[in-house]
Amino acid sequence: MPLPAEDHAYFxxxxxxxxxxxxxxxxxxxxxxxxxxxILDVGTxxxxxxxxxxxxxxxxVGLDSDAAMLAQRLHPxxxxxxxxxxxxxxxxxxxxxxxxxxxxxDTPLPALREMARVTAPxxxxxVLNPSERMSVAAATALADERGLSGxxxxxxxxxxxxxEARYRWSAADLxxxxxxxxxxxxxxxxxxxPGLLRWAWGTRSW
Ligand SMILES: C[S@@+](CC[C@H](N)C(=O)[O-])C[C@H]1O[C@@H](n2cnc3c(N)ncnc32)[C@H](O)[C@@H]1O
Numbered sequence: 001m002p003l004p005a006e007d008h009a010y011f012x013x014x015x016x017x018x019x020x021x022x023x024x025x026x027x028x029x030x031x032x033x034x035x036x037x038x039i040l041d042v043g044t045x046x047x048x049x050x051x052x053x054x055x056x057x058x059x060x061v062g063l064d065s066d067a068a069m070l071a072q073r074l075h076p077x078x079x080x081x082x083x084x085x086x087x088x089x090x091x092x093x094x095x096x097x098x099x100x101x102x103x104x105x106d107t108p109l110p111a112l113r114e115m116a117r118v119t120a121p122x123x124x125x126x127v128l129n130p131s132e133r134m135s136v137a138a139a140t141a142l143a144d145e146r147g148l149s150g151x152x153x154x155x156x157x158x159x160x161x162x163x164e165a166r167y168r169w170s171a172a173d174l175x176x177x178x179x180x181x182x183x184x185x186x187x188x189x190x191x192x193x194p195g196l197l198r199w200a201w202g203t204r205s206w
Pocket of ligand 1: 011015024042043044045046063064065066069081082083084098099100101105
């Protein structure tokens with residue numbers, strides 16, 4: 001079966017009509033610092049994560065390279081720009097996050113360095129990516145176990161195929177990547193079934 005085109009409607013359906021929205025909500029809740037702060041969501045798609053952060057009392061901005069993604073976003077403040085050149089001053093945010101984005105990039109380090117730059121000292125950089133346990137076989141087993149069909153199944157298998165072709169990060173891998181970006185890994189956990197995703201957050205080491 002061909003994969004659906006990954007346009008705005010696709011990601012909006014993914015964020016609002018599948019379990020992905022709940023996964024994103026749990027990741028955002030896990031990443032959030034306690035006090036209200038300024039939040040940047042890099043590669044936001046239709047901006048569910050900023051909408052959730054705003055509901056929790058934070059000021060949140062979504063950023064995406066694709067203007068069409070931002071056209072009908074779920075949360076108003078939106079910026080079109082690329083992760084590798086964030087149009088913000090140093091230390092502008094208390095939390096900079098990227099969910100399901102970094103592992104898709106050919107070279108994730110420039111984007112992660114930019115995320116570190118725009119994060120305030122003591123602030124957090126949080127990322128959600130496939131873990132070392134992600135594979136097409138593992139994703140297929142989870143989809144079967146949960147009886148997933150349609151969009152939910154297709155997107156999980158699509159994510160797994162891309163992860164196999166790109167990046168799947170263990171805690172050690174991410175710790176090393178964070179260090180190269182000037183970040184210290186502070187917390188990481190596995191999520192989704194047997195741990196097919198890895199959430200992580202760190203702080204600036206300078
Ligand atoms: C797989 S979607 C993830 C959307 C959302 N974060 C989520 O978890 O539902 C990846 C998003 O990142 C955006 N993107 C890809 N490369 C980017 C880059 N270099 N800079 C900014 N956004 C980028 C895409 O346009 C797309 O909206």
